[in-house]
Amino acid sequence: MAKILIIGACGQIGTELTKKLRSIYGVNQVIASDVRKGDPDFVASGPFEVVNALDFNQVEEVIEKHGVEDVYLMAALLSATAEKNPAFAWDLNMNSLFHVLNLAKADKIKKIFWPSSIAVFGPTTPKQNTPQYTVMEPSTVYGISKQSGERWCEYYHNIYGVDVRSIRYPGLISWSTPPGGGTTDYAVDIYYKALADGKYTCFLNEETRLPMMYMDDAIRATVEIMQAPAESIKIRSSYNLSAMDFTPVEIAEAIKKEIPDFTIDYEPDFRQKIADSWPQSIDDSSARQDWGWKHDFDLQAMTADMIAHLK
Ligand code: AKB
Numbered sequence: 001m002a003k004i005l006i007i008g009a010c011g012q013i014g015t016e017l018t019k020k021l022r023s024i025y026g027v028n029q030v031i032a033s034d035v036r037k038g039d040p041d042f043v044a045s046g047p048f049e050v051v052n053a054l055d056f057n058q059v060e061e062v063i064e065k066h067g068v069e070d071v072y073l074m075a076a077l078l079s080a081t082a083e084k085n086p087a088f089a090w091d092l093n094m095n096s097l098f099h100v101l102n103l104a105k106a107d108k109i110k111k112i113f114w115p116s117s118i119a120v121f122g123p124t125t126p127k128q129n130t131p132q133y134t135v136m137e138p139s140t141v142y143g144i145s146k147q148s149g150e151r152w153c154e155y156y157h158n159i160y161g162v163d164v165r166s167i168r169y170p171g172l173i174s175w176s177t178p179p180g181g182g183t184t185d186y187a188v189d190i191y192y193k194a195l196a197d198g199k200y201t202c203f204l205n206e207e208t209r210l211p212m213m214y215m216d217d218a219i220r221a222t223v224e225i226m227q228a229p230a231e232s233i234k235i236r237s238s239y240n241l242s243a244m245d246f247t248p249v250e251i252a253e254a255i256k257k258e259i260p261d262f263t264i265d266y267e268p269d270f271r272q273k274i275a276d277s278w279p280q281s282i283d284d285s286s287a288r289q290d291w292g293w294k295h296d297f298d299l300q301a302m303t304a305d306m307i308a309h310l311k
Contacts (some may be wrong), residue, residue, distance in 0.1 A: 031048070053075040094149065099307065112162065118170050123139055125279060143277075153238070169218060182237065190248075201267050202268075
């Protein structure tokens with residue numbers, strides 16, 4: 001059976017994805033890699049390689065060593081961190097992608113998963129039910145890199161026949177691995193603080209509506225798009241994907257149903273401007289039609305599950 005390499009396996013999505021892919025295909029089939037070793041239990045749980053996504057030779061060597069066919073490139077700088085370090089964000093987010101696209105072009109790997117984001121949209125995009133095809137003028141470094149990456153994915157597919165598949169993730173919420181450097185991270189922090197302190201100070205204002213998804217759904221979507229027959233994947237830039245959308249007030253209300261004394265206040269910072277440039281809700285009918293996407297978790301189901309696990 002073909003082996004899988006996950007680049008950026010110690011991050012928020014990579015950790016969960018590694019576990020899921022190992023449960024489906026077998027522990028030794030899935031090589032986890034990251035620029036440094038993360039949680040020792042995770043590193044010891046199966047094959048692990050230290051790989052710098054920016055080093056083409058290192059990536060190629062690991063692929064050859066293990067006979068890898070499918071690569072999931074999860075290494076990236078997210079929106080808030082990228083604003084603080086634009087040059088490095090551009091370097092990491094773009095060149096790591098070129099490395100795997102070029103390895104596929106040279107027939108060294110067969111299939112690529114590359115995550116895009118709702119950050120590809122910008123202030124001129126219609127905010128409600130944002131269509132698959134619409135105005136895209138991202139105003140963040142992260143959004144510009146994801147939008148450019150989408151164009152390159154489509155180009156490598158059309159011109160070189162590269163089998164690259166992608167999803168525009170909304171904000172992702174999980175209980176097991178903390179996120180790092182995103183604008184939607186408040187929706188994870190809030191659960192930790194609700195349980196630890198009974199209160200939370202939110203870095204976005206109370207009206208900020210954003211598209212969000214529970215990690216279980218996001219991982220299933222990732223596995224499903226990669227398992228789908230190539231002919232079903234009609235969009236080779238990236239698919240809109242949706243599950244729920246909410247404001248900080250609404251997530252606080254959902255938490256109060258589980259923790260009645262919970263309180264929230266607001267101190268918006270630089271991330272407010274990023275959030276204000278993004279859609280509020282997403283039309284994902286192409287993903288539903290082309291490869292059968294269907295979400296399971298809404299806000300209340302996610303909240304109950306988050307709190308049960310974090311307790
Ligand atoms: C972020 O907030 O930067 C990410 C994203 C929406 O891609 N979670």
